[in-house]
Amino acid sequence: MQRITITIDDDLLAGVDQLCEQRGYGSRSEAVRDIVRSALAPTRAAEAGSAPCYGALSYVYSHGTRDLARRLTDEGHHHGVSVASMHVHLTRDDCLEVAVLRGSVSAMQTYADTVTTQRGVRYGHLHLIPEGDARHTGHDHQHGDGAAN
Template sequence: MQRVTVTIDDELMAALDRYMEAGGHQNRSEAVRDLVRAGLLKEPKADDGARNCVAALVYVYDHETRQLSRKLVHDHHTHADMSIATLHVHLDEVSCLEVSLLKGPKTEVEHFASHLIGERGVRYGQLVVVPAEPEEAEKAHGHGGAHRHAHPHD
């Protein structure tokens, strides 16, 4: 392990301490390592687009927008190989929220998400992408050894 000295202003240190406490970290070093790992997972790589990923696409749309509900269902059906599941919630008389779980090559997932978010009548959309490669999953867990929890395929 390497030792690093970092200077942090009081406001940021207070935020780090809150993060540490909320996350159950034993010390600041553990919290900082966790934040660095999370930041590095977001860093794009040259071959990142071809890598498989899983993603959550969250979007809110106006279901009264002409033909929008039909278009969204059609888009999901034409990308059935990418769609894992969708949760649909009625927010009010006209607004629906959907959370779609997707899988596939990152560029294809991002393209599909951009297409859905860009539809007329979609008012909000955000995609959260998680690498699905085994080595990336181990890095995300913070260890390369035994897991402390079960996965469905175990």
């Protein structure tokens, strides 16, 4: 790991400190690493070409839109990038769907475009995660058994 020195104005530093406090970072360095990693993730994923990446597609849709739920399910099976999904009823009419994806960036983007352009779908967002970044985040995470990974 390399040590660097950066110069930022007081307002940005206050924002970094606030982020550290809100999210529980142990240091400014951990926060800055996550900020840079998040900023680089889309570029790294796009540069991966046909290499497998991960993604999370989230969207809100109206379940009352004619045949929309069926069409969305069909798209998930057709594109072959969906690994798992979670469905939440937000209101009487709106549902939130989060799909975990794995595949090439182009395949995941095609799937995301097909889903989010359906009539009745709102707030669609595809978050791309390069495969290497999913394995090497630079800090430990606690899981249910208490073991650090």
